[in-house]
Amino acid sequence: MKLYQTATGAVVEHDGHAYLIDAPSWDSLIERDDLAAHLQQSIAAIEPTGPDVLQNLRAPIGSQEVWAAGVTYLRSRAARMEEAKAVGGGDFYDRVYEAKRPELFFKSTPHRVAGPGAAVAIRDDSSWNVPEPELTLLVTPTGKITGYTIGNDMSSRDIEGENPLYLPQAKVYDRSCALGPCILVTNEPLPHTTEIALRIERDGADAFTGTTTLASLKRDPAELIHYLFRQNSFPHGCFLLTGTGIVPPDTFTLEEGDKIHITIAPIGTLTNYVG
Numbered sequence: 001m002k003l004y005q006t007a008t009g010a011v012v013e014h015d016g017h018a019y020l021i022d023a024p025s026w027d028s029l030i031e032r033d034d035l036a037a038h039l040q041q042s043i044a045a046i047e048p049t050g051p052d053v054l055q056n057l058r059a060p061i062g063s064q065e066v067w068a069a070g071v072t073y074l075r076s077r078a079a080r081m082e083e084a085k086a087v088g089g090g091d092f093y094d095r096v097y098e099a100k101r102p103e104l105f106f107k108s109t110p111h112r113v114a115g116p117g118a119a120v121a122i123r124d125d126s127s128w129n130v131p132e133p134e135l136t137l138l139v140t141p142t143g144k145i146t147g148y149t150i151g152n153d154m155s156s157r158d159i160e161g162e163n164p165l166y167l168p169q170a171k172v173y174d175r176s177c178a179l180g181p182c183i184l185v186t187n188e189p190l191p192h193t194t195e196i197a198l199r200i201e202r203d204g205a206d207a208f209t210g211t212t213t214l215a216s217l218k219r220d221p222a223e224l225i226h227y228l229f230r231q232n233s234f235p236h237g238c239f240l241l242t243g244t245g246i247v248p249p250d251t252f253t254l255e256e257g258d259k260i261h262i263t264i265a266p267i268g269t270l271t272n273y274v275g
Helices: 026-030 035-044 074-087 090-098 157-162 164-171 221-228
Strands: 002-006 010-014 017-021 065-070 103-108 133-139 145-153 177-185 195-202 205-213 238-241 259-264 268-274
Touching: 002 026, 010 035, 017 035, 026 035, 035 145, 035 177, 065 145, 103 164, 103 221, 133 195, 133 221, 145 221, 145 238, 145 259, 145 268, 157 164, 177 268, 221 238
Parallel strands: 065 238
Antiparallel strands: 002 010, 002 177, 010 017, 065 103, 133 145, 133 238, 145 177, 195 205, 195 259, 259 268
């Protein structure tokens, strides 16, 4: 099942049909540990609506914080080591990749998150900016993974590369994160063969394309949640971006007007533009 937040309300897409369901609030819906079972029961009791209900999509977030995991793919490790080696921080990322404890950092509050079709931003004090396509976990207040969405962890690589302590400035700013287009609601983990694809479109042509699979994700999602919930509480649950295995070459930077398409087939495609 796919769960969308729209201007009309919460919509479930299942077996080719769309269902507008009644929920007191988006938070009260996605906080549930029994989300999959609850949605099944809800759609069994109502008639489907027309497909036009799947319009005006919003980011599938309410009051949740967004967190992120870093250096969880070998490609990300290599890119981070390269960008930081000039200031003596290159081996930090190698240590994190091999360490038992993962890198976890705060990414976004809800008001900074862009939804499907909306604009993401690049900092005006940065000259090297890239999107980072990431499988994103929906986690309940009890720490249960109940669904998956697509995340775009916009990053200013020159700021982070100048000094690893500048990570928050490179990662956290208005419209530095995008989520959507929906939540794939399932109690089953996605298979390791699941592909993540990135396509950056510029002036109607592909400026960059890349793919990876979850087989290259070094950290188990449950392990990441275990560390995130250590001495930490999330009253409304949270979203966790699990890291990127696709990094454009060092010669590439985003430009105004670029369109970013991130596809994870079971979930869909998240499209945003730089503006």
